[in-house]
Amino acid sequence: MTIETPPPNSTVADILIEALPYIRKFSGMTVVVKYGGHAMVDEQLKIDFARDITLLKFIGLNPVVVHGGGPQINRVLDQMGIQPQFVRGMRLTDGPTMDVVEMVLGGKVNKGIVAQINQQGGRAVGLSGKDGGLIEARKMHIVHQADAASPPEIIDPGMVGEVTRVNPQIIHTLSEKGFIPIIAPVGAGREGETYNINADLVASHIAMALSAGRLMLLTDVDGVMDAKGQLISSIDAAAIRSMIADGSISGGMIPKIECALAAIESGVEKVPILNGTRRHAILLELFTDRGIGTEVTE
Template identity: 55%
Template sequence: MRVRAVTDPANLISRAEILIEALPYMQRYAGQTFVVKYGGHAMGDPSVAASFAEDIVLLKAVGINPVVVHGGGPQIGSMLKKLGVKSEFVDGLRVTDEQTADVAEMVLSGAINKELVALIGQAGGKAVGISGKDGNMLRAAKLEHYVYDPERDEETLVDLGFVGEPVAVDRTLIDHLEIAGMIPVIAPIGVGPECETYNINADTMAGAIAGALGAARLFLLTDVAGVLDKQGQLLTDLVPADIQRLREDGTISGGMIPKLETCLRAVEDGVDAAVILDGRVPHAVLLEIFTKAGVGTLVRA
């Protein structure tokens, strides 16, 4: 004879209510694709990384097709420091010579990518780690970056080396992995016309992939709660006109601008909505998609 431990009925009811609240969202998004960018800073806490992996596995279990694109800037910086390679940045972008590009590919496609694959496997999922080179999935070109020169009063082109931007996405490999029940985990490395290796901003790559897949959601997990107003309150729902106004009055600045530009571009390319949210919060993706309130900033057309 087995004896079941006594559990507070109110606690059980509360758990059931959570599931009931999530049910319509599970039904709405079954069969849809979510692209989730997992940022380098959000990877720092092992417990949060484990909860992220559990989120991805749960999405797959309820019929949603998650595609993970990960960053790794801090980890690249750490490895370059160990190797005695000095890093140079322009407007937050790492100048990437051939040696730095090799290190970036080693860290992104190797250590970080396979660690995420292992975490998803530990949580009960089946993931495959790839980069934009695999299956010629993401073709890239050299990023042209301009900075303002006050002496000349003009924009000057700066050579960032092997920093790239997406030119075209071939979704064939991702489609095959989804059909096989696998979760793609993608390192932000692209291939150029002469087989050059290009390091690509993970937000930009995730947005390009989301657009190519016609994803229902693009999630950009970062180390802030989302877009905040001047009083520090979270702005939960934005459209392009809101973003333009917030840029003009200085509410949005710095690194949030390129993130929002990525969101807008993804929405223009057919993604239903994009969300910026704090990847350091355990189960942030589930809280955003399966609750009425959400926890991030949603950008829609």
């Protein structure tokens, strides 16, 4: 067992004072936090995350959480003997997979986050994109090019959706009354059909609809890495395009970085990609001078 020595009182006061200009500047700001399923690693981290979000609300920001749940979905699919398949970071979603996605995201993962935040004294409310007509979606088609020599092919990913419209009234209503919305990335189509939507995509559309000041993308790596595995502290549109083309950005990082860029281009002030498996990543990014992770710029 390690026993941590508490910092001297003057250090504690210094830390609080260092945060004051930020707290003043951010008062009333909406912060959309994408909480990746890959960042939900252990109990202590989940408690830390819940504390961070609760603290933001109490000091006058408006946090809105959109969560993923990739590993949690895979565990249940595995128990059912279904092999998960991905193209360009998107989960191919047939009927049985869609049922699992909706049950796991809207049920276990969403209510788990809600309970953790409420445990910390926050007032969280769980929603899926279906509630209050929050997220309207339509079927997505994925354009996939295996390599530069082969022609692009159009892949039908099943019940994978893209966002056509966000109706943010339900979020405004909850936030104004002191609640913290926790959103599962499932949307409804025009005929009432259910779509599985990449959580980064949902988070960026919600950030844009709310004119959020920050979209924070919490994942399981320190940020975007270059081909040598070095952390890139700032990345722009041109670099993103070439890194996707040469394969040094792949898998789940493709939709994440594309969403980050879309949010920046439509006016979200700052979009950091952070390692959510590091304790209090959100607080350190917002309230200290030390920028962490990768910042996406135009």
